[in-house]
Amino acid sequence: MTLSTERGHDGGTAPAVLPVAPVGEPTQNPHAPRHVGTGGDPRSLLRRYQRLALVGDSGSALIAATTALLFRFGPEPPGSYLAITLGLPVLWLLVVGLQRGYEQRFLGTGPEEYRRIADAGLLMFAGIAVVSYALRSELARGYVFVAIPATLVLSLLARRQLRSWIYRLRRRGIGLQRVLVVGRADAVVSVIEKLDHEPQHGLVPVGACVPFVGVAVSHVHDVPVVGDPSRVLQAVDETGAHVVAVVSHPDMSGQALRRLSWALEERGVELIVSPGIIEVAGPRLSIRPVAGLSLLHLERPSASGGRMLGKTLLDKVAGLTMLALASPLFLAIGAAVRLTSTGPALYRQTRVGVDGKTFTMLKFRSMVADADAQRAALLASSDGNGVLFKMKDDPRVTRVGAFIRRFSLDELPQLINVVRGDMSLVGPRPPLPEEVAGYNDDAVRRLKVKPGVTGLWQVSGRSDLSWEESLRLDLRYTDNWSLALDLSILWRTLRAVTRGSGAY
Known part of the structure; x- marks a missing residue:
């Protein structure tokens, strides 16, 4: 993430790029227009x-x-x-x-x-x-x-x-709300990146108000800086903003934030305030008024009780139903695997489940029988995400294996794991023991719920995701799972599988 800066008063110094954090240069989303299109208000x-x-x-x-x-x-x-x-x-x-x-x-x-x-x-x-x-x-x-x-x-x-x-x-840039982001530069950059990454929500950053420390800042992540937080109202008029987003700034709280809301109300401009809590879904957040204060209450993720019982019932009933319906497909795939290559139809592998307990995960074999022995020689050619070994053109994959991987048919036997209770229909990706051995404290949290046949990682890119993106999605699911989210992911999985994107 970067800030474009210029010396404030010596007039003539060319803009420079000042790194804010050593995370690399962000990639601009090609679908995130900076300006509102011709679709009107x-x-x-x-x-x-x-x-x-x-x-x-x-x-x-x-x-x-x-x-x-x-x-x-x-x-x-x-x-x-x-x-x-x-x-x-x-x-x-x-x-x-x-x-x-x-x-x-x-x-x-x-x-x-x-x-x-x-x-x-x-x-x-x-x-x-x-x-x-x-x-x-x-x-x-x-x-x-x-x-x-x-x-x-x-x-x-x-x-x-x-x-x-x-x-x-x-x-296409139509019907977007223009957003003025106010706060510390690092927090502003984070919000702008998220809005750029998901333009479908209809918010496009058109300006930023950040405090100046030493040098004047001209741009924050390609968004022009139109003043410091004391110039919010003037910046609203200059940018034509429909929304003001306040993020992490000590001077924008209490009575000052209240007066700003009054002034924006007169202009017909919305005010939104980011609490600084990331990857937490709305149902876990509620406002608790206490003694004139609006306190943000963050509920604990549900790992037991009625909701978890409902998830277990969904897994059992849907898992058994899908197994019964897919039984002819099981027989056809199993026969195709056995007839086209030597070795068993099913591939068994040890994976780590909820609370760190290991189990044997089942898949249709999509590679040659001695694929594991050949892995060491192919490590240098990995197309994976730095933690997982993946190859887009893996020479160990059989012809039938390439087809069933393309449409995720190799994962159908995991329905047996679901019925057994080792896995859930929806959850984090089931990790290997050697992956878990290298987990940090954040990554260990993904073991709080059962791994899934599908999940947010499945509908968001699968093997095309980096390790950090995969972990972020798994943690988001672990902290915010619900039956409604499970049903949504199952629906999106159907579309992801038919497209076959990220599957190799």
Whole structure:
């Protein structure tokens, strides 16, 4: 990360590059535009998203209710249920609205939008049950058990399509919110890097306010410095910022931050404050008001209890179901491996699981039988990430092995490990004992949960990731896992596997 600096008052010194931390020069994301495109006011885009969300939710409820009506009653339903079917979309919109599922700050970014839709589904299901009991007029269970889950699923799919649409626009520079970042230079650089790396969230840094120490700073990570933190309001006017992001600055707290929020409110500019806690998901953070203070409460990650029981049940039920459905594929792959190369169909390897316990992981053999003996001679040609040995054109891989690796079919036997309880469907990558022997304290934390057949590493690049990126993703999952996140990763895994990116 770099700062471009110039001497403040001797006029004529050429800009220079001053390293902030010895982490190497960052690579600019080609999809992260510095300037807002021709899509107009980002608020207009969010209002359009909001209207489309209303249409999508009402349409989802109508389709689901109609399907439930035909499923339960056939082509000649009772008049009362026809009225319920027509009223269900309105009820669904009201319930989602009560769960704040149409607030613009939750739309088009982060998991909160999906969570509020899911909460609305549970609330409507519980509400219908209570009202039916109170009025002693129980609705047909076949109708309810089709209409409500289908409404929820279709609404989530509609929101997913809306996300894809708005992400495409934002990657083209349309509808981006201009952000002024305020704080210490190192913290500002960190925020700018993260916003550049994920432009789909709709925030583009257009200016920075950093304190000057010794020399005046002209740019921070290619973003122009438009003053120090005392010039925030002038900088907002100069840059046309829609959002001010305050990060790690002692003078920007307490009463000063409160006055800044008042001044920005008058200008219609949003204020966001970074607490400095990285890789922690929103559900673990909450504000606890105490004695006039807004205290940020950080909940402990859940490693036991009801949520973990739900994850275990999901692993067992889904693992057994997938094993049964994939059994013909197991036989076909096993036969192909045995017929095209000498050696067993399955490859067994010792891996490290939760709390450091070792287990035998199963895979379809994709290499020649003596592949392990040949590894030492190939170490110099590794394309891995410095910790893992990987080769894009590994001579030990068989023809069948190359195909099943391309689509991750070699990993199907790990479903047996899932049913046994050694692994989970979703989790960190299962490490080798020699990898664990070299772990630092941070890396050891990834052993807090069961390793997974898939995970954030699988849907984010697989073998193309560096060790640091793989570790960061595994730690992010360990600290923030949830059933909703597991389902999201399983869905994204399907797309990653069909593309075959990063698989070798």
